[in-house]
Amino acid sequence: MTALGTPDQPMWTSDVIRLRHSDRSPFDPQRPLAEAHLRAILEAARWAPTAHNMQNFEIIVVDDSSVLAAIGRVHGGTSEEFIRENYAQLSFSEEELIRKGTGLLATMFPLSWQDPNAASELATDFDHGFLDATMRSCPVVMVVVFDTRKRAPASERDFLGAMSLGCVMQNIWLTATTLGIGMQIMSVFSSAHVEEELRKILSIPSHLSIAFACRLGYPLEEPDRYLRVRRDIDRFAYRNAYAPRDEQ
Template sequence: MKIIPFNTYERKVSRMTHVSPFTQQDNAILDRILESRRSVRSFAPDIPSKEDIMSIVRAGLLAPYAAQAVAGQDFRRFFVFQEGSTQLAHVAALAKRQAKRMAEQLRVELAANSSLPDQARGFLQRLERLAETGVPGIGTAPYYIVVAERSGIPPAEQQSLAHCLENMWLKATALGLGFQLVSVTAQMGRDREFSSVLGIPHGEFGTNGCAIGYPMKRPPPVERPDAREVTKWID
């Protein structure tokens, strides 16, 4: 038997453990998916298959979660609303009501604090519009999907939901589907009636959501600054 000196052995092992299990081609495909991920806000009427939706849900389940914070309890649940259903109409009405509440609250804050940035006034106008016309993504796409993440200590459910939704977004992109974040779903989680539609104990979960369907038009690839321009290497 050939005896390998310890140092050489260690070097070999370390080189071996740094070999990626993925090929360059795998990485090129991943890069293409990352670059193709865009927000889609206009959907074709065709309904994506349930298999595709379930593979998107599975991608969401693979995303990390705050394991310590939720102490091993069931951490994530998915609720799929299909266009035209009574319950989707119900949650669309709840979303409008939520936008109205948020507008009222912001109006009070703006009246009390004149130093709030101009952006707050712009946001107020957007909320007022949503309260009138409804929230895009709820009823404007074949599917509205709500993800509920168990609230833990410390609270990290919105961070976990962001990871989950990003995984779902990338999988939807890989399947040629369009995806829109519906971030008002986070505030809707505070609405007892919304929890009751989902059938989850009120106050135990944070929520967020997205709309999915075939894009009416495929947006061009993402535009971002050069990574070198926004990166500082600190020695």
């Protein structure tokens, strides 16, 4: 993946939005993020819009190989709940995925995840449940945390705060794309048991919780091209009033 621009000469936003994708391929673990690139990514996070300008995030940049290795020894695992709900998003052919316009191809996942009733022990056969392979294939992990004691003013369950953290994620992701840096969100980091382990490794105090984590790096190879779909605009946009549609 080549860089699309520089922080001074970015590409058109619409191009970057279309080119951004989840990069689940290995990154070069020997190639740290260039300091200017890391800074540009943090600068993008810094300027993310947040409800009431709360700036409700802190970012832990992990690039020390011994800390990455310690994270790799954490058991990620996969819950039965995850397998069941992930299954609901799967399509079993490209035609099905194109017709639905949402979700993912089942073949992207290990075989054991393609059975909604797979026992969780079976489902963790992927990478033996440890984060090791993932951590060995990237030079940097960013862990974005937020203060659970605060919320956006009068926002039920801090929904607006959570949306703000999504804006931080997108700013990071678009900037990484511009710079030719691959990125993958790692939701497993926010699961209760992994978060507990990461608290110890990264000295995260109890009032902070992991919003999301991502692995970043320069891809070693062109990522596997798999089918990515989106709904057509007329399947989600309305003029002046919502109108129910027949959806398959």
